[in-house]
Every structure is written in structure tokens, then in C-alpha cells.
Amino acid sequence: NAGVTQTPKFRILKIGQSMTLQCTQDMNHNYMYWYRQDPGMGLKLIYYSVGAGITDKGEVPNGYNVSRSTTEDFPLRLELAAPSQTSVYFCGSSYMYYGYTFGSGTRLTVV
């Protein structure tokens, strides 16, 4: 019973590089989310999905892309990493608005 699993846990990127943050949930939740958390701040929504094949922008989507080809997976793509994307990224899932669960985070540094 893993819940929400995020990989990698840590990553250092150079400016302009790209990477994919992976997120998998095994709770059969229909909703999935990506948030970023900057130091001393709350979480800000990047993208969310209400089901396979459906994605929507959140508060801070610029510089990111997502896809949702299966119920379980919701990867987040950074195409051209910038220092402003240094943050901790959390993936979450829920069944409708219930059982909102987060992964343990990916700490990303762009240098």
C-alpha cells in the first residue's frame, strides 16, 4: 500500500536542461495534482488532472507540462530548466475531493 510515490527524491539540473518528475499512485484516485513549495511558503498548484486524458493549468503552470495517459501516473515535465524552478515539488491525489494524499516530494535545484 504505497500511496503516492514520487521519483527522484533529489535532483540538480543545469540551466536549460530538461527532466521529468515521476508520480504514481495506487489508490485508484481519479484526481491528481502537482504543487511546488518554495522556502517558507505554502503549496502552489502547477497542474492538475481529473482523470486519464484530462489536464488543466493551476496557478503557476508556466515552464511545465504534464500528461495523464493512465489513472496511476501523472508525470511533470520541465523543458528548459531555470533557476526560478528551484523548489520542492509535491504530487498529490484524491478521489474527487476526498482522501487528499501527498507524496514525499522531489527537491529540485537548478544551477
Next chain:
Amino acid sequence: GQQLNQSPQSMFIQEGEDVSMNCTSSSIFNTWLWYKQDPGEGPVLLIALYKAGELTSNGRLTAQFGITRKDSFLNISASIPSDVGIYFCAGQLTTGNQFYFGTGTSLTVIP
């Protein structure tokens, strides 16, 4: 994006004391969530509130959905050292699927 104001920003209390914190907004929300985040971990859901006036407990924690639907409160009774962490509120507007997070209340419990 929506602004959720949490207060206080930080608290230093003696073990055994009760704790109160709140979250306010200028907008009406239809769901409130309270989370606790330990260092290096993702937020963990403590209590979910779905109806104005609702009072819900989880052990020593009690949360209330404000009557105006613009605020929520979290109380912790008889604090213990493991209560240390950052407490976040999150609210969902009456329309849309996004949850907006507050900036957190940092709690330190002095043994």
C-alpha cells in the same frame, strides 16, 4: 490566485499547552483541509471539513469550518513534542477543483 492568511506565522509553546490557529480568506470556500508537514516530508492530511459550521475532531485535534465559509480554525489540546511541524490550511472555492494553500503556521513545542 487566492490568498489564504494563516495566523499566527509561528508559535512557541510549552508542552501541555493548548494551541489555536486560524486561516482566513476574502473568498467563500466549500471545503477546508488542515495538513501537518514535518521537515523533508510531504503534507499529511489531518482533518477535512465539508460544511459550514462543521466541527470535526481527530484525537487531540479539533477543526471548525467557519459559519461565514471564509475561515477555519484548528485547535490542538495538551500539546506534545511530536506536534512540532508546520500546519497548513487549504481551501477549495465553490467553483473549480483547485485547493489553495495558506503559508503555514510553524509550531515549536518546548518540553
